[in-house]
Amino acid sequence: MVSPIPASWLGRPSPDVAPDLIGCTLVRQFPDGSQYRGLIVETEAYAPDDPACHAYRRRTARNEVMFASPGSCYVYLIYGMYHCINVVTDLDTVPSAVLIRALELDTLPPWLDEKQRRQPHRVAAGPGKLCRALKIDRTLNGITFISKAPLWLEPRSPQFEQLITTGQHQLVQTTRIGLTQGADIPWRWYLADCPAVSKKG
DNA sequence: CTCACGATTGGA
């Protein structure tokens, strides 16, 4: 029986939490009890004083959740058609979050079409795609990852931890994707040689 | 109140 990751573990600066979340599992549970689990293989950190952070200028209705306690869920709409999901980190009132950019799903949800099934590793390869695959939208904005349903996080398995320790799994740190500001800050991490990572580099 | 644009994606 695995316990969800606690708020205390998430209550650190996002650039510290983001690499640690690689190898952890995001679990999505629906009202009928069905669950889908995804290994987190790519993350990005956003923090105060970071020009790319939604809360960089001021506190607004949209970024409100970024100021909430660690373990809160921040979901926003991007380009009018995709959602992105973040884990709020750091101390209460410090606007800080980790964007989950890619997952390796253990089971493909039945609502995926045939085209998506042809490339199972790519189904959740990207922040918009993973939200679509797990039916994550703004109705989940502001919920917590700390209790269970509908969404929670589980720590790395001992096996994954071992693979990191022995270097059989490599964490790569690079610059973030798709930004016009703060593009030079190296706050993106991904699992090397993982087919579910959104992009190389 | 208006309007340019975005932490994206898939198709030409």
Add this chain to the structure above:
DNA sequence: CCAATCGTGAGC
């Protein structure tokens, strides 16, 4: 390379 599509927020 480019369009889709709409909530957000900076600026008038």
